[in-house]
Structure formats: C-alpha cells, structure tokens
Amino acid sequence: MKAKYLVLLLGLCIGCGNGGGGSSTSTSIIPKEAPAKTISVVDDSPAIVQNGFVFDPTRISDMIPIWQSQLNEVAKAWGGNYKCNIHEGGTGDYQMIFTTTNSVSGCGPACHTVSDNGQPVGLVNPSEGIASGNDPLLEAAHEIDELCVDPTVDHTIENKLVEIVDPVVCWTYCEGQEIVPGKPEQDCTGDNRVPDFVFPSYYDPNGKPPYDFMNLLTKPGSHC
Numbered sequence: 772m773k774a775k776y777l778v779l780l781l782g783l784c785i786g787c788g789n790g791g792g793g794s795s796t797s798t799s800i801i802p803k804e805a806p807a808k809t810i811s812v813v814d815d816s817p818a819i820v821q822n823g824f825v826f827d828p829t830r831i832s833d834m835i836p837i838w839q840s841q842l843n844e845v846a847k848a849w850g851g852n853y854k855c856n857i858h859e860g861g862t863g864d865y866q867m868i869f870t871t872t873n874s875v876s877g878c879g880p881a882c883h884t885v886s887d888n889g890q891p892v893g894l895v896n897p898s899e900g901i902a903s904g905n906d907p908l909l910e911a912a913h914e915i916d917e918l919c920v921d922p923t924v925d926h927t928i929e930n931k932l933v934e935i936v937d938p939v940v941c942w943t944y945c946e947g948q949e950i951v952p953g954k955p956e957q958d959c960t961g962d963n964r965v966p967d968f969v970f971p972s973y974y975d976p977n978g979k980p981p982y983d984f985m986n987l988l989t990k991p992g993s994h995c
Contacts, residue, residue, distance in 0.1 A: 807854035808922070810915060811863030815870045816897050826897040826907050828869065833962060834908055835859055837946045838915055841965045844984065845916055845935070848970050855919035865918050867893040867911060879903075881910040883918045891922035909943065912965045928974035931992075935968040938994040939983050942967040950985055955995065967995075 812831060819826040839857050846854040855865070866886075875884050880900035883893040893914035897907035913936045920926065926933040943966055944950050945959035957964075967985045972978030975991055982988040987995070 805852045805854075807856050808865060808919065809863035810855050810857040810865045810867055810893075810918065811861050812857060812859045812911075813866055813868045814859075815868060817871070819897050819901065821898060821901045824901045824906075826901060830908060830962065831869070832859055834911075837963050837965065838912055840946050841912065841916065842919055845919055845968060848968075848984065849920055849935075850971075853920050855915075857915065865891040865893070865922055867895070867915055867918065869895050869897060869907070869911070871896065871898065880905060880907075881914050883914045883922075883924065885923055891918055893918045906964070908962075909964055909966060913940065916966065916968050928971070929976065931974055933974065936966045938969050938973065939967040939985070939988065941995040942983075942985055942987055944985055952986070955985075955987060 812835065814828045814831055816826070816828060818828060835857060842855045842857060857867075875882060875894060878884070878894055878896075880903050881893070881895045883891065886892050893911070895907050895911045895914065900907040900910050916936050917934050920935050921933045924932070942955045943964050944957045945961075946963045946965045948957065948960065948963070951957060967983050967987070969983045969988070970981060972980065973982040973988065973991055978991045980986065980988075982991060982993075
C-alpha cells in the first residue's frame with residue numbers, strides 16, 4: 772500500500788516545478804556572465820634613459836600577451852564578471868595610458884581613476900616611476916589588474932577598497948613560469964615579470980587560503 776501511495780504522490784508532483792502546466796520540462800535560469808571589458812593601451816611617452824634605466828616604449832607590444840595571460844588568471848580567481856581583454860591602441864572600455872604628465876592629483880608614478888568623461892583609466896608616468904626606483908611596465912601591470920577588478924575605484928568588500936595588488940605590491944612572479952614556493956621575488960627568464968595579486972578570500976575575515984596568487988599571505992587582510 773505504501774508503494775502505491777508513493778507512486779500516486781510522485782505522479783501528482785510531475786510539473787510542480789513549472790507551475791503545474793502541461794509540460795514536465797523544467798527551465799533552469801543560469802546567470803549570464805558580464806561581457807569581457809576591453810582595455811586599450813595608449814603610449815604617449817617617449818623613450819627614456821634615466822638613472823641607468825632605459826624605458827623603451829616598443830616593449831609595450833611585447834608585454835600585451837603577458838598582461839593578457841595574467842588578466843586571464845585574475846578572471847579565473849575572481850570570476851567571470853571580471854574578464855578583461857587588452858590590446859594596443861584604438862579604443863576600449865578602459866584605457867591604460869603611458870604619459871609624461873599626470874593631471875590627477877596624488878597619482879604619483881602610477882594610479883587608476885575615472886576620467887572627466889566617466890571612462891576608467893590607468894595612468895603610468897615612466898619618468899616618475901624610474902625616479903622612484905620602479906619599472907614602469909611592472910607598474911602598468913599593477914594598474915591593469917586593479918583596473919579590471921575595480922574600474923571605478925569604489926568596489927568594496929567588508930568595507931575595504933578592492934585594490935588587488937596593493938596588499939602584495941612587494942611580491943612579483945614570472946608569467947608563464949612555475950612559481951617557486953615561498954620566494955617573494957621570482958627569477959624570470961624573460962621580460963615577463965608581473966605583480967602578485969590577492970584573491971576574494973583575502974577580504975573574508977573567515978576566508979580560507981590561498982589568499983593570493985603566489986600563496987605567500989598567511990591570513991586574510993594581511994600584507995607583504
């Protein structure tokens with residue numbers, strides 16, 4: 772008897788998920804990922820020889836695939852809504868500009884912000900970067916990563932601004948090479964150095980490791 776009642780109940784529930792209509796086919800709603808944003812790289816800076824360091828703008832073309840590869844890693848860590856495709860020249864949803872002048876107060880050698888026309892932009896001043904002892908192309912990678920995840924500089928988690936490179940700015944790895952565990956500055960075999968970046972778990976007080984791509988951080992909210 773129990774088996775008969777069970778069959779009857781199962782029969783009555785066919786179509787329960789679609790409002791009792793005639794079809795027994797259920798439709799699941801899968802949230803769509805946001806389309807990938809595009810980042811155009813604009814070079815308005817000449818070649819610079821300063822403090823024994825040479826900034827050659829032609830290196831930018833060589834770095835595009837390196838930056839794209841890291842952006843793919845950022846999207847994998849942060850989710851499909853943070854996909855960015857980078858290209859040299861032309862237009863894009865966001866811009867990464869190498870410039871000789873920074874018109875943004877407090878920008879320093881590099882920053883990302885929103886322009887007067889509402890477009891998210893990253894700015895790198897190679898001369899200022901070299902003067903501060905930094906590689907302008909590494910600074911560009913820093914701003915590109917943060918531009919992708921927080922383009923309008925107002926993305927917060929747990930009341931913390933989501934700047935994914937800042938907490939681990941002193942650590943770098945070599946895109947395309949295996950990471951040597953526990954080594955804050957990896958030995959690169961080519962022009963492929965990029966900055967470490969944090970994962971969403973970094974912003975969760977109860978988050979589980981890893982907290983950053985290089986797996987060097989030992990707890991959420993910490994820094995190098």
